[in-house]
Amino acid sequence: MKDCLLCGAGLRNEMPLGDLIRLTPLRKRTICEPCSAAFSPLESFPTCSGCGRKRTKEMPDPCYDCQRWEKDSQFKFINTALFEYNPAMKDYMKRYKFAGDYRLRQVFSERIHEQLRKQSAIIVPVPVGADTMATRGFNQVTGLLESDRYLELLNVRLDKKTIRQSEKNRQDRLMLGQPFEMMAPEKNQIKNQAVLLVDDVYTTGTTIRHAAALLLQAGAASVRGLTLAR
Amino acid sequence: MINDISELYGRQIPQRDLAASLQRAVDIHLRPAISHDHGLVCQRCGSKLRRSLASLPNHHFYCYVCIQMGRVDTLSPLAYMEEPNRFSDNQSPLSWLGQLTELQTECANKVIEVFQRRQHHLLWAVTGAGKTEMLFKGISWAVANGLRVGIASPRVDVCIELFPRIQAAFNQVSMVLLHGKSEQRYQYSQITICTTHQLLRFYHAFDVLIIDEVDVFPYSGNPMLHYGVQNAIKPAGAMLYLTATPDQALFKAISRKKLSVSYLPIRYHGHYLPEISVIRVKNLAQQIQTSKLPKQILRIIAELVAEKQRFLLFVPHIKDLTRVADAIKNAGIMAKFETVFSADPDRLEKVALMRKRQLDFLITTTILERGVTFPGIDVLVLKADNDIFSAAALVQIAGRVGRNTDRPTGQVLFYCEVKTPNIKSCDRQIKLMNRKAAKL
Ligand SMILES: [Zn+2]
Ligand SMILES: [Zn+2]
Ligand SMILES: [Zn+2]
Secondary structure (H helix, E strand, C coil): CCCCCCCEECCCCCCCCHHHHHHCCCCCCCCCHHHCCCCCCCCCCCCCCCCCECCCCCCCCCHHHHHHHHHHCCCCCCCCEEEEHHHHHHHHHHHHCCCHHHHHHHHHHHHHHHCCCCHHHHHHHECCCCHHHHHHHCCCHHHHHHCCCCCCEEEEEEEHHHCCCCCCCHHHHHHHCEEEEECCCCCCCCCCEEEEEEEEECCHHHHHHHHHHEEEHHCCEEEEEEEEEE | CCCCCHEEEEEEHHHHHHHHCCCCCCCEEEEECCCCCCEEEEEECCCCECCCHEEEECEECCCEEEHCCCCCCCCCCEECCCCCCCCCCCCCCCCCCCCCHHHHHHHHHHHHHHCCCCCCCEEEEEECHHHHHHHHHHHHHHCCCCCEEEEEEECCCHHHHHHHHHCCCCCCCCCEEECCCCCCCCCCCCCEEEHHHHHHEEEEEEEEEEEECCCCCCCCCCCCHHHHHHEEEEEEEEEEEEEEECCCCHHHHHHHHCCCEEEEECCCCCCCCCCCCCEEEHHHHHHHCCCCCCCHHHHHHHHHHHCCEEEEEEECCCCHHHHHHHHHHCCCCCEEEEEEEECCCCCCHHHHHHCCCCCEEEEEEECCCCCCCCCCCEEECCCCCCCCCCHHHHHHCCCCCCEEEEECCCCCEEECCCCCCHHHHHHHHHHHHHHHHHHC
C-alpha cells in the first residue's frame, strides 16, 4: 500500500468509481481523496479566454487584465490553466517548488500528460535561472513534464535574475525587460511551428508572455500557453 | 539565513543558508548531508532513503523524510561548529524562590547527580508531582558550570507552557523557545526549549538534555526523532527523561540497565491522584454520531456550567467535536466554549482563552491530554472505551484534575459502553500510585 504524497494517509488500491464509468485512462493515484478534493479543476467552469482564470458572473470575457494585455501587446496570447490557484494549490507550490520536495511532481504529472498527449505543438517549458537550479536542483516545470517530450529552448538571462520574482510588485514585473533568451538560436527548431509554452503558475502573465514574444520573434507560427494553475 | 557565527555553535545547517561572509570561516566543519556508503542515508534525520524517491535530476539526492525542517540534499553539505559553551558567567542563576517538599528535594538532588555524572536517567513522577520545579536545582548547577541545557518535548503545547516557567526561574539566563509555529528567531542561548523535531538542527550541542513527556507521539516509536536526540546531545552528555506514564521502550531500557530510574508517586501538594468514575451509557457512540448526548451527560454539563466549575470534555475523534458541540447547543445550554484539535489553526489562542477563564469549557481531542494545566478543573471523557484512549492517555487525562492546592480534588468522569482493558489498566495504575503514596 502506498501513502498519499501530500498527507501521508494510506492509499487504498481501489480505482475510483468515477474512473471506471468514464473509462478515462487509468491514472496512478498519488494522493488521497480528501487531498484531491481540495484542488479546484477549472475544466468544468467558464474561464477567461485569455488567461484561463475562473470567470465569475460579473467578469467580462476576456477579463480586465487580459483586455489590458491586448491593448499593450503586439500579439494575442491564449493560456489554458488546469487548476485554480486556491489555498491547496498555494500550499502545494510552497512544498513542491519552494521547499523543493521533488516527489510532489507526481501529484500532477499524469494529469498534465493526459492534457498533452494529443498535442501536436512543440512543448517548451519556461526555464528557471542557474541560481535556482544550483539550490533547488530542479526546474519545477520540467518536473511536471516528466512523461512528455519537450524542448528546452529558453534560458534565463544571467543579468536579469537579480531580484526574485516574488519580491517584485506588479509594476516592476511589467516594467522589466525580456528575462529570457533563446538557447542555441542558430538551430531554430520552431520556425513555422506551433508552440505550447508550459509554466507552473500564471500570476500576472508577464513571465509567460515574455517567453511567448521571444518564441514568436524566433519564427514560431503560433504560441499558446498551458499552466498548472491560475 | 545564518548571519552570525554563533548561530552555528552546536548546530547543523545546510551550507547554502550561511551568509556569504561566513562561508569561508575557518572553524566551520562540513559533512555530507546524505551519505552514499551503504545506500542513501540522511545524516540529519538518520532515515534510509529510497533512491527512486530521493532522486533529483543530475544525480543529486535529497531527504524527503525530514523536509519539513527545510530540505537537506547532496547539493549542499551540512555546516556545523563545535559547541564552545560561550556563556556569561553566572554562579547563582536560579531566581526561583519557591520551596520543594522533602520528596521533591530528594528527586531534585538525584537530578543534580545525574547531570554531574552524565548519566541517562528516567524520572517517573505522577501527574502534578511538580517535575518542572524538581529540575530547577539541576539546571541551576548546569548553568553555573557553563553547560548548555536543552529541554525538549514532542508536544508543542508542552514547550509553550514550559518556557515562561523556566524563564521566570532563570531570569538572567539566555533562553530560546523553538517550535514549528514560533516566529522567534534562533539565537545562541544557554537554555534551549524546543520540540523534539527542532533537535534535528542541533549537532553535539547539549551537555544536558531533558526530554519531557517522552512516551508520547510523535516521539514514541519514531526512529527519526530518536536519531535527532542522539545527535543533538554531546557524546558524553547527560540525558534525563520525564514522564508520568512510561512506555514499553522505557521499561526495556531500564531492565537492560541502559537507564536508571527514580520514582515519585505523590503530588507536590501531598494529595492523592483523583480516582476515576466509570459511567456506562448505552448506545453512546450511536447517539454522538447523530449529534445527540444522553440526558445524564447533558445534565452534568449544565450543572457544571451553572456552578461555574470549568472542565475539559474529551472526545476520541475530530469529527466528534462538532457533533458534541451541536448536541450541547441544541440542548439549550448557555455556555462559552470552543473545540480544539491538533491541526486547529486557532488552537493556541483557544487554550489561552481557557487559561484566562474566558471559557466555561473546551471540547478537545487527546491533544490536551498532557502538558497543559488549567487550575481547578474537572474532566469528562466521552467514549472512554474508544481505542484512541490508551491506558497512558487516560492516566494523563485524569491527571489534569486536582492540580493545585486550592482544589486538590475533582471529578474524573469516564463515559463508555464497556469497561475496556485500557480503562481498567488506568484505574489500576492510579490506585497503585495512591497506595505507594500512602506508604511514604
Ligand atoms: Zn492526502
Ligand atoms: Zn484573463
Ligand atoms: Zn532527513
